Amino acid sequence: MKRFPYIPHTEEDIKEMMNVIGINDIKELYKDVPKLFEGDLNIPESKSEIEVKRELKELAGRNIDLDEYAMFRGAGIYKHYIPSAVYQLATKRNFITAYTPYQAEVSQGTLQALYEFQTAICELTGMEVANSSMYDGGTAVAEAILMASRVNKKHKSLVAKSLHPEYIEVSRTYTESQGLEIELINYDEKTGRIDLEELKNKIDENTSSVVISYPNFFGVVENIKQIKEILPENVLLIVNAYPLSLGLLEAPGKLGADIVVGEGQSLGNHMSFGGPTFGFFASKQKYIRQMPGRIIGETVDEEGKRGFVMVLQTREQHIRRAKATSNICSNHALMAVVASVYLSIVGREGLREISYQNYQKAHYLAKKLIETEKFEPVFEGEFFNEFVVKPKFDLNKFNENLFEEKFIGPLNLGKFCDKLENHALFCATELNTKEEIDYLVSKVGEIDEITL
Amino acid sequence: MKLLYEKSKNGRTAFSLPKLDVPEIKIELEEELIRKEEPNLPQVSELEVVRHYNELERKNHSVDSGFYPLGSCTMKYNPMLNEETASMFNNIHPYLDEEHIQGALELMYNLQKYLGEITGMDAVTLQPAAGAHGELTGMLIVRKYIEDNGFTNKTKVILPDSAHGTNPASAKMAGFDVVEVKSGPDGRVDLEEFKKVMDDSVAAIMLTNPNTLGLFEKDILEIAKIAHEHNALLYYDGANLNAIMGKVRPGDMGFDIVHINLHKTFSTPHGMGGPGSGPVGVKAKLKDYLPKPVVDINDEGKYVLNYNIPKSCGRLRTFYGNFSVMVRAYTYILMMGKEGLKFASEMAVLNANYLRKKLEKEFDIAFDDVCKHEFVIDGSFLKEYGVKTLDFAKRLLDYGIHPPTIYFPLIVHEAMMIEPTETESKEELDRFVEVMHKILEEAKTDPEILKGAPRNTPVRRLNETIANKQLKLRG
Ligand SMILES: Cc1ncc(COP(=O)(O)O)c(C=O)c1O
Numbered sequence: 001m002k003r004f005p006y007i008p009h010t011e012e013d014i015k016e017m018m019n020v021i022g023i024n025d026i027k028e029l030y031k032d033v034p035k036l037f038e039g040d041l042n043i044p045e046s047k048s049e050i051e052v053k054r055e056l057k058e059l060a061g062r063n064i065d066l067d068e069y070a071m072f073r074g075a076g077i078y079k080h081y082i083p084s085a086v087y088q089l090a091t092k093r094n095f096i097t098a099y100t101p102y103q104a105e106v107s108q109g110t111l112q113a114l115y116e117f118q119t120a121i122c123e124l125t126g127m128e129v130a131n132s133s134m135y136d137g138g139t140a141v142a143e144a145i146l147m148a149s150r151v152n153k154k155h156k157s158l159v160a161k162s163l164h165p166e167y168i169e170v171s172r173t174y175t176e177s178q179g180l181e182i183e184l185i186n187y188d189e190k191t192g193r194i195d196l197e198e199l200k201n202k203i204d205e206n207t208s209s210v211v212i213s214y215p216n217f218f219g220v221v222e223n224i225k226q227i228k229e230i231l232p233e234n235v236l237l238i239v240n241a242y243p244l245s246l247g248l249l250e251a252p253g254k255l256g257a258d259i260v261v262g263e264g265q266s267l268g269n270h271m272s273f274g275g276p277t278f279g280f281f282a283s284k285q286k287y288i289r290q291m292p293g294r295i296i297g298e299t300v301d302e303e304g305k306r307g308f309v310m311v312l313q314t315r316e317q318h319i320r321r322a323k324a325t326s327n328i329c330s331n332h333a334l335m336a337v338v339a340s341v342y343l344s345i346v347g348r349e350g351l352r353e354i355s356y357q358n359y360q361k362a363h364y365l366a367k368k369l370i371e372t373e374k375f376e377p378v379f380e381g382e383f384f385n386e387f388v389v390k391p392k393f394d395l396n397k398f399n400e401n402l403f404e405e406k407f408i409g410p411l412n413l414g415k416f417c418d419k420l421e422n423h424a425l426f427c428a429t430e431l432n433t434k435e436e437i438d439y440l441v442s443k444v445g446e447i448d449e450i451t452l
Numbered sequence: 453m454k455l456l457y458e459k460s461k462n463g464r465t466a467f468s469l470p471k472l473d474v475p476e477i478k479i480e481l482e483e484e485l486i487r488k489e490e491p492n493l494p495q496v497s498e499l500e501v502v503r504h505y506n507e508l509e510r511k512n513h514s515v516d517s518g519f520y521p522l523g524s525c526t527m528k529y530n531p532m533l534n535e536e537t538a539s540m541f542n543n544i545h546p547y548l549d550e551e552h553i554q555g556a557l558e559l560m561y562n563l564q565k566y567l568g569e570i571t572g573m574d575a576v577t578l579q580p581a582a583g584a585h586g587e588l589t590g591m592l593i594v595r596k597y598i599e600d601n602g603f604t605n606k607t608k609v610i611l612p613d614s615a616h617g618t619n620p621a622s623a624k625m626a627g628f629d630v631v632e633v634k635s636g637p638d639g640r641v642d643l644e645e646f647k648k649v650m651d652d653s654v655a656a657i658m659l660t661n662p663n664t665l666g667l668f669e670k671d672i673l674e675i676a677k678i679a680h681e682h683n684a685l686l687y688y689d690g691a692n693l694n695a696i697m698g699k700v701r702p703g704d705m706g707f708d709i710v711h712i713n714l715h716k717t718f719s720t721p722h723g724m725g726g727p728g729s730g731p732v733g734v735k736a737k738l739k740d741y742l743p744k745p746v747v748d749i750n751d752e753g754k755y756v757l758n759y760n761i762p763k764s765c766g767r768l769r770t771f772y773g774n775f776s777v778m779v780r781a782y783t784y785i786l787m788m789g790k791e792g793l794k795f796a797s798e799m800a801v802l803n804a805n806y807l808r809k810k811l812e813k814e815f816d817i818a819f820d821d822v823c824k825h826e827f828v829i830d831g832s833f834l835k836e837y838g839v840k841t842l843d844f845a846k847r848l849l850d851y852g853i854h855p856p857t858i859y860f861p862l863i864v865h866e867a868m869m870i871e872p873t874e875t876e877s878k879e880e881l882d883r884f885v886e887v888m889h890k891i892l893e894e895a896k897t898d899p900e901i902l903k904g905a906p907r908n909t910p911v912r913r914l915n916e917t918i919a920n921k922q923l924k925l926r927g
Contacts, residue, residue: 004792006529006719008877009799017806017878026798029805029822032668033696036704041697043566046789049533056783060540062555067543076770077546083467085498089505097530098514099522100725102857105909106849108453109512110724113505116455119926123491129925133726135581138770166770173743173766177595177627225484248479250487263770272538273556274546274771275581276727288923294725298927299919301912302904306453309919317584317621318860322630327621330582330715334723344456344501348493350467357472364474382481403552411547434473 004046066271070407070436072365074386074427075217076137076164077274078266080244080354081431083345086268090338100294100330104309105301111308114333115296117340124246124343125260126253127282131293133336134328137263138167140279141211141240142174143292143326144259147283148209148236149180150290150325156181156206160194162216163240165416171211181206192220192379192388200230209236209259214252215245218425219362219386220379228256243267243280243339245384247355259283268342269335278332278339289315292326294333354430358385361437362428368441369426375444378423386427388413388420393447395422407440453511455927456494456504466498511910512724513854519880523826523857523869524616524664526694526716528800533787534720534780541779546771550756556775557755560747563782564731570793571690571710572703573733577742578773583691584618585768586711586730587658589743590687591626592765593709593734594656596741600763603683606655610684612641614665614861619658619689628655635863639665639819643674652682660689661705662696662824664861664869666804676706685709685738693717694873695801695824698794708735714774718781729777743768799874800825803881807872810885814892818864825873829856831866837895839902841866844891846913847905851887 001011009017018024047055071079094109101107114132121130134140145157157175159168161184172182183202186195194212203210210231215221228237239257241249244266252260265277283291289312297311317324346354362385369375375389391398399409414421428437479486496504513520520527544556564576580586591609598606609623610631620630631649636642640663650657657679661669669675679686688702688710694717702710714720715728722728734742744764745757757772788796801824808827812820818830831841845855845868857869872881894901906912 002791002795004788004795006531006787007792007796007799007874009802009874013878014799014802017802021802021805021809026802029798029801029824030699032670032822033700034673034705037572037699037701041790041793042569043785043790043793046792047786049787052783052786053533053537055786056537056540056779059555059559060537062558063541063544064548064552065543066545071545073545073547075547079543079545081469085466085501089502091535092505092509093516094509094512094514096514096535096721096723097516098512098724099520099525099527099722102522103513103845103849103855104914105846105906105911106511106513106854107724108910109508109510112453112455112511113508114724115925116457116927119455119457120491120493122926123493135585135727136769136771139581139585139768164770166767169767170769173592173768174625176766177592178625179627221481221485223482223485246487246491248487249481250485251491254488255484270542270776271545272542273544273553273775275769276729276774276777277770278727288925295925297919298924299915301914303912305911307911307914309914309916311916311919311923311925316617318617320621321617322620322624324617324621324624327584327588327618327625328582329584329618330722330726330728332581332723332727333725334721334727337724341501341505344494344496344504345466345498346493347465347467347495348490349495350465350469351493352487352490353469357469359479360472360474360476363477367477382485403549408545408548415547430469437474 068406070432072426072428072440073408073411075411075425076263077271078429079271079431080266080429082268085345086338086341090341095337096334101310104307108307111296113337113340115298115308117336118296120340120343121280121282124243125241125282126251127260128285129288130280130282131291131295133331133333134279134281134293135332136277136279137240138170140261140281141167142171144238144261145171145175145209145211147259147290147292148238151236151287152208152234154206154208155179156183157209157211158183158185158199158202158207159211160185160213160216162187162194162218163211163213164217167240191381192218193222193381194227196226196230203232203235207235209238211238213240215242215384218379218388219383220381221249221384224252224255224257244358245355247351248359264335264339267339269338276332276335278335290325293328294331357430361432362387365426365428365437368437369444372441372444374447385429386425388423388425390423395424402443453507456496457927459496459500460494462495464495464497466496466501518852518854519876519884520854521856521870521872522854523871524691526871526873528719528873529875530719530721531784534783537783538776538779541776554755557747559782560778561749561755563778564747566785567712567731568733570697571712571733572701573710574736575739575742576731576733577746578731578778579743579768580711580730580732581769581774582726582728583711583713583730584622586732587618587622588625589732589768590709590711591622591628593738593741594685595626596763596765597685597738598655605653608654609656609658610649610654611658613863614663615658616664616689616691623658639667640669640671641675643671646675650678650682654682654684656685656687658687658689660692662692665819665828666823666826667819667821668824672705691716692825695797697797698790699797703735708738714777714781719784720777720780727774727777729774741765796874803872803874803876807870807881811888814889826869826871828864829868830864831868834895838899839895841868843902843905847891847902849906850908853884853887
């Protein structure tokens with residue numbers, strides 16, 4: 001009998017167990033299963049740990065490792081510094097190998113960690129309540145649109161065209177089948193901010209929500225307050241926020257947001273090819289019963305001792321079934337806890353400092369690039385750590401040259417929009433050194449010589 | 453226990469950054485967009501954070517700390533190797549050029565292929581982020597199929613009353629009306645009842661097989677035939693795939709769409725409730741409706757992200773899915789191989805039936821029949837001792853065992869759903885049986901022990917009514 005490291009059964013065990021059941025062959029346990037498949041699956045035979053590790057290492061070796069590259073690309077996933085303690089703590093085995101805290105008494109670790117996560121998200125966003133995570137930023141936006149529509153029973157959402165293009169796609173997928181409408185609002189070509197006139201004109205009695213990104217996909221910081229001011233009272237303002245910017249930018253809640261969501265990857269999570277990431281989701285307290293996802297609350301045990309449990313479960317699919325606020329069951333709790341550990345380590349002042357450095361580094365980079373006169377600024381709107389510039393040369397070729405020097409250059413926005421072909425979305429974070437930035441800029445200086 | 457927030461003290465920190473090395477400029481934002489008040493995050497030293505999370509960790513039951521027979525959740529062991537291989541792929545950005553991520557794409561391509569083979573499906577998307585997300589994907593594929601074929605009258609999805617709550621919720625989210633079909637006296641879909649609700653307005657039937665009672669739907673071929681006669685699609689909730697790998701494939705049984713919970717059958721950790729990963733497989737006729745992108749191989753043998761799926765049901769999440777969960781599942785498939793996956797299923801079923809047999813004399817097994825990877829106890833009989841399934845479950849905690857899933861499926865009163873998985877040894881199962889009998893004895897002789905349970909846990913029984921009435925959702 002072949003042995004497998006994860007299966008403890010010996011031949012002896014199997015025999016004894018079959019005896020208890022009263023069978024002579026395992027096949028008898030499948031006698032009610034139609035014989036449709038005989039023989040072996042067409043997948044490789046089992047391997048040893050040494051072989052598998054080698055194979056995976058070889059596969060991993062066919063990707064570049066961004067630890068070895070200077071990174072100037074963001075667009076939704078960001079390379080930030082992850083303090084050593086974050087993964088050591090968040091990936092303890094009693095966290096990763098536990099499931100949904102169905103038995104609260106033996107899940108206080110999970111429950112308290114997620115409760116602290118909810119607290120951190122409320123603090124960051126300036127909102128009153130938060131859930132304990134969605135799949136990612138895109139699905140969080142989509143669910144926010146659905147939630148707004150449950151709140152005010154209206155069916156149209158006005159979505160800023162400057163929201164991450166993939167979030168727009170996800171939102172369309174989520175809403176279309178439910179008869180909701182999504183209409184895009186252009187950005188002002190000069191500032192890069194949402195076109196307030198167009199927004200004003202498109203609001204009508206069917207408008208349920210307005211969705212903006214803060215900063216937006218072009219890195220430009222929207223003025224939430226101005227937007228809120230033109231919205232009728234029962235139209236909900238949904239803000240998709242980049243959490244690390246919130247050490248510097250005013251909390252969306254303070255500026256009038258009704259629902260604040262976002263992608264949490266930048267809070268201590270690896271890039272890992274875009275997943276798993278997690279979505280955070282916060283709102284005003286009065287909407288709590290329409291909120292999707294799992295929510296943790298504080299309570300006491302029989303002896304009056306503090307403890308935590310899942311609350312408001314009557315909104316959820318396992319109880320409400322077809323009438324649930326959402327179908328989400330497994331969420332991204334572990335990634336949320338990673339973020340909670342990260343925010344605990346970074347702390348109050350650390351967050352401000354990271355935010356500040358991101359701003360400064362990106363602005364230094366932008367200034368230097370413009371000074372070369374080989375890049376034109378594209379938007380006048382103030383930005384955080386990402387910005388768009390238009391090179392007077394072929395961006396893809398430039399990026400190829402940079403790659404040779406272990407630099408990942410900016411994203412070519414042509415990937416998402418023909419009109420923006422050869423426009424560069426640059427990103428700088430606290431990880432980019434002045435030396436790196438200067439070197440990149442010097443490469444721009446050499447451009448005539450490298451004949452692009 | 454205190455929150456980390458409550459341990460905070462002005463002036464402490466666990467973090468440091470290099471000094472800003474670029475010339476500082478003035479912040480140009482409008483005054484109102486500059487943060488006035490810092491978020492009240494903890495101010496603590498690194499050691500305080502470390503001790504805090506160590507203390508929290510000790511308050512969790514997990515697969516690594518003890519038996520976790522939580523039915524339908526497949527809490528099998530999560531190999532250490534998976535974590536190591538996953539970490540080899542941490543530093544990849546989703547918008548790198550395809551030629552710089554050939555390893556990641558190849559892994560996805562192979563995983564698509566293997567999952568297709570295991571489920572008997574022709575094409576697979578890895579995009580969905582969890583089981584329920586896979587269900588939604590599947591239902592949106594059904595929608596596209598209907599539209600494309602002009603089946604404008606198809607508005608309903610049928611599912612059995614034993615279905616997981618995500619099934620009706622997902623069907624609803626995709627815009628369908630949900631029709632429940634009653635289970636028969638043997639715990640399977642009642643064929644006659646099924647025929648009654650089945651007509652041309654049905655777009656799809658969602659089943660899990662073995663079902664959530666752990667029973668195999670013996671009429672599956674007949675159900676598939678009837679469904680297809682009405683141009684309805686058959687959807688497989690693959691949360692229960694662990695029972696049948698290498699034995700029978702959903703595709704061969706007549707299913708058209710399947711989702712697979714990688715975080716169950718394929719040994720990736722559940723992470724306190726996520727991340728999961730819920731790939732979806734489809735038969736060839738539905739291939740054109742998959743979400744974009746899928747991984748393909750081009751004429752030069754290069755792996756590419758294929759966005760050219762004109763009839764696609766859309767995009768379900770950003771980027772390509774929970775990639776690092778895929779790495780773990782892929783690692784597991786390579787370790788187990790074709791013979792190991794089949795063996796895992798056989799042993800999962802052996803373990804479940806062994807427990808069922810050992811418990812059936814003293815406990816009331818709902819639908820006592822050969823089961824697959826799980827079975828359900830009907831705890832109603834405990835009433836005569838004045839206790840409920842809930843009390844029984846809480847008492848298990850005192851013995852260091854995570855209770856089975858309770859009060860699901862809804863069709864069994866006082867349900868206790870037990871799934872041991874193949875990674876538990878006979879010794880562990882025997883200990884469980886012993887504890888189950890001991891608690892039953894306690895119920896008979898001193899039911900107060902159960903009602904007052906748990907006692908040996910970090911907290912005693914928690915008051916959910918207070919938690920829901922006086923909502924306190926943040927520190
Ligand atoms: C039978 C069944 N279907 C679907 C799901 C949903 O999967 P997920 O929690 O990953 O969304 C689960 C698990 O919760 C399940 O047990």
